[in-house]
Amino acid sequence: VNLDLTKHLTPLGYHFAPDPSSQQVCTIGGNVGNNSGGPHCLAYGVTNAHILAIEVVLADGEIVTLGGLDAEPSGYDLRGVFIGGEGMLGITTKVAVRITPNPSSVRTLLLSFDTPRDAAATVSAVIAAGIVPAAMEVMDQGITIAVENYVNVGYPRDAGAVLLAEVDGLPDGVDIDAQRISDIGREYGATDVRQAASDEERMLLWKGRKTAFGAVAQIAPNYYLHDTVVPRSKLADTLEEVYRIADEHDLAVVNVFHAGDGNLHPLLLFNGQEPGIYDRVHAAGAKIVEASLAAGGVLS
Secondary structure (H helix, E strand, O other): OHHHHHHHHHHHOEEOOOOOOOOOOOOHHHHHHHOOOOOOHHHHOOHHHHEEEEEEEOOOOOEEEEEOOOOOOOOOOHHHHHOOOOOOOOEEEEEEEOOEEOOOEEEEEEEEEOOHHHHHHHHHHHHHOOOOOOEEEEEEHHHHHHHHHHHOOOOOOOOOEEEEEEEEEOHHHHHHHHHHHHHHHHHOOOOEEEEOOOHHHHHHHHHHHHOHHHHHHHOOOEEEEOOEEOOHHHHHHHHHHHHHHHHHOOOEEEEEEEHHHOEEOEEEEEOOOOOOHHHHHHHHHHHHHHHHHHOOOEEO
């Protein structure tokens, strides 16, 4: 399991960088099959960047090793071709992972905004300023309230959206970047900026973000999750279009997303027992995909 590997490595000074929201239950083999991302892949890259070699059983039963432990294996990158193949190219039986040294310093910021547009604009401004945080995640008010009901760590229930930003590295540089992000946030309308005061508080903030999908059960018994990527400059406009589409189809929607790389996760909320509901849900979902593509985005 992904998180078990990191828990084992942490006392040794290392961790496995890909950290999907399903980190507590997803496996390394599953990460390879899906080329999984996660909040901290903004700075560290998705699974493909952290796999050195894979032992694979092909469809005819042949066992092959793709990649290698050399720094720069020669020839075609068949390892990279296989990662993300979702099992269609073979069965993974062994994986050699690249482990990442733990940063010497970490700062985790929670910025509150009146609207998701302000939060999205802040994200674009931070990247434009030449800062690449380890992670930048946005949650709108609906999902923030559900998350806070679960973790009780101080997520603001009255904010239209929150931005969870984390910077890591050498202490002086981290302090500078944290201050710059705070300043940019205020410039773009942040109503409050808070910094995690301890590792425990930081872990609880991330626990809230990573259990967001489960927390929606407080709002509705079913959800339909989408996963698209749009240019960061189009984040705010696409978000507003997602809300409009949900209203048009008389559906509730909450948004939680990897804002740093423009990766959207709109969740359409509904009760599956309601007659005809699936037609509306699928119609709205199709419109959301179309809106993302029209913004210059892709399916992720």
